[in-house]
Amino acid sequence: MASPADKPNIRQVAQLAGVSHMTVSRVLNDHPNIREATRRRVEEAIEELGYRPNMTARALATQRTRRIGVLVESAATFGPTSTLYAVESAARASGYVVTSVLLRAGEEITPQEGVDHLVAQGIDALCVVAPRSSSIAALRRIAVGVPVLVVKPDKDPTFLTVTVDQQAGTVLAVDHLVSLGHRDILHLAGPLDWLDARTRERSFHARAKSWGLRERPIVVGDWTADFAYDFARGIRELPEYTAIFAANDDMAVGLVHGLHDRGFSVPDDVSVVGFDDIPLARHVIPPLTTVRQNFHALGVSVVDVLRSAIEEQEIPTVTKIPAELVARASSAPPRKVGG
């Protein structure tokens, strides 16, 4: 597809006109915010060089669908749903529409089929939400043909990434509990093949270690409140740990409920901190201390990055959205051990 070297290219046009190649691109695409003088200079350079835009690129450029495809894994949970919602809102505000495919456990849709389905509809870019490592592996083997952004915590050699800062969010939660006096904290993790769960777990491990907290085995959950409820309900005696950091709010709510039914008080016996700040978090009894993920900012950032990629502009470098701690009543100083 590469044009032969002797054909004039967009960079030569830009050089002759004394503008950036992006400006040339904007002129070619009738971008409104171009000064008339600049436009004329570029058009003259195009004529002088006999420049013909690469037809394939041109077709892609002019036949943009202004559609962003979103592949969402297990949209039943709050994080992925909220991310999809936020991306959709931000896309609409920028004049894009969103088409989404939901991959659900137990359904026979592979990432390949999901991508095929979206590409067949014509998309300008693909956004993958809440991916598991297996889907990332599958995605790497698929030639998508448009910019691909993955909402995931670590940088990637292939994909654009945007994320709420999972590591910083976890550190906030741990530091909050430590500052209350907790030295023995249980982590209820999400399934570790989910990259967010993995990052929260690893960050918890590192931060707990650097505080010198009691090293204790983590419990791996499945993101659901039911799982956490069953776990808490089955606790035999008042545990030695004085706080639980759950990897999402659903599980934190399940814990609060299960601990209550088991006869333990939150936060008097055990403090509970979640992650996400779901709308219900502030209405649980006691209201849940949690790490707030700003999904709105995440959606805006996703669309910004994708638009820049589609329009071949410089990609914004700050792609980590800060997390914030929301301290409510489910966390308190630890009970006196042995007292």
Place this chain on the structure above:
Amino acid sequence: MTSRPGVPAPVVEMRGITVERSGVRVLDDVDLVLRPGEVHALMGENGAGKSTLIGALTGTLPILAGTVVVDGAASPPTSVAQSRADGIATVFQETHLSPHLTVAENVMIGHEVRGWFGIDWGRTRARASAALAALGIEDIDPRAPLSALSPATKQLVAVARAIVLEPRVLVLDEPTSSLDADEAARLLGVVRRLCDQGVAVLFVSHFLEQVFEVSDRMTVLRGGRVVAEFRTADVERAEVISKMLGEDIDALQALHSQRLAHHYAATGEPTLRAAALGRQGVLEPTDLELSRGEVVGLAGLRGSGRTELARLMSGAERADRGELWLDGVRVQLRSPSAALRSRIAMSSENVRTDGIVAGLTVRENIVLALQALRGWSRPLSRGEQDAVVDTYLDALHLSSDDLDRPAGELSGGTQQKVLLARLLATRPHVLILDEPTRGIDIAAKLEIQRRVARLAGEGVAVVFISSQLEEVVRLADRIVVLKDREKIGELSNGPGVTVDTIVEMIAAELDEPDPGA
């Protein structure tokens, strides 16, 4: 024989093979068909007849009845030389190689290129290099002495030696039993490559996952008969296992379902507590608590520090930092026997060289540790020995016929059970088992797993190491994950934990170091 499109004509057809040994029918009317470009796995427990069938194919065992057709011509291999002439090569364990010879010599031994003045070493080495290159392992120096190579590379050299004669049939008998996952993957890659070149491969392995990864077809033997033949793509693991065991797979599933329940952390004073225990260049300082009645799995790749941690906790290796506390008292374990006196018993990873004394009888092997504990000046009477031996005979389904046989004559599975019995006879409070089920058949494996689960129920603190993560997940109450000589985390076992959980934990990397660290 007409060949259907897409299915190449067989290179070997064995029909109705029957073999007797000392009047006992060890193979009965067995069929086996090998096709070019196919990896055919031979599955079965120890004693199912796999080795006998290989012997019948390669001419090392006489056939009582049946036909072996090679390339459409009935040509019963009557000798190893005959089968080799028919293009059938066997890869033996790397232990059949000569450690003092070079790689090239090992590959070419018996097939050296001869020139005017004897062996032409230049051309011999070139042939050896070609064989190594054909396997994609040209990075091995043909001049290197074999003893300088890792077990995995030695095994690859053994394969190179087998393919020098460009066989059309390659028999691999447990080629990966001494390799870790990466090494085995490399060997399996070589197997696939040979297969793609049109070689028919007969593959024998205890490792179900490897068989599923590499084979196109499998034949399951039990009690000397073929009980099933499958296309690998069409079959479930559980089905293959049940065919091999010939019994309901309830037992397997019963063990499996244990982990569907939540496990809760033990409370109270731990039996054994390692505090920043480590050794320079061997293991980073590590904290670990063991409580009575729990099975703690150590998971990690080989070289992750899992064996090293076990050795430091059992006196097999001296720690140069950190502390070890036993029931609240600080201890220094200067040797495994000192550990044994403190009721900490460990089985070694390498049962065949470190554990079982091949020349002693099963009975003597079982009472060995107990005798050592008591002191050699006070030998156990025959009556005392019998009492100890009887206790574990039933518990581990050992046969009383084997009691007075040298342990070296027994299968790997039986040796492992003897070793376990030896350790149990010392009534340990802490039992550390390093790869206790490696390379043994599934029935023996299940027995050992069941026994481990029961021990925990009896109040022993058990440390269980296995490179088969599935086994760790099935057995452990708690899983300690190690990576690059460091403990990287601990998991409470439960419904959310799978093999993937451990794999992902090992795979995870943080972008940046913890800002507060």
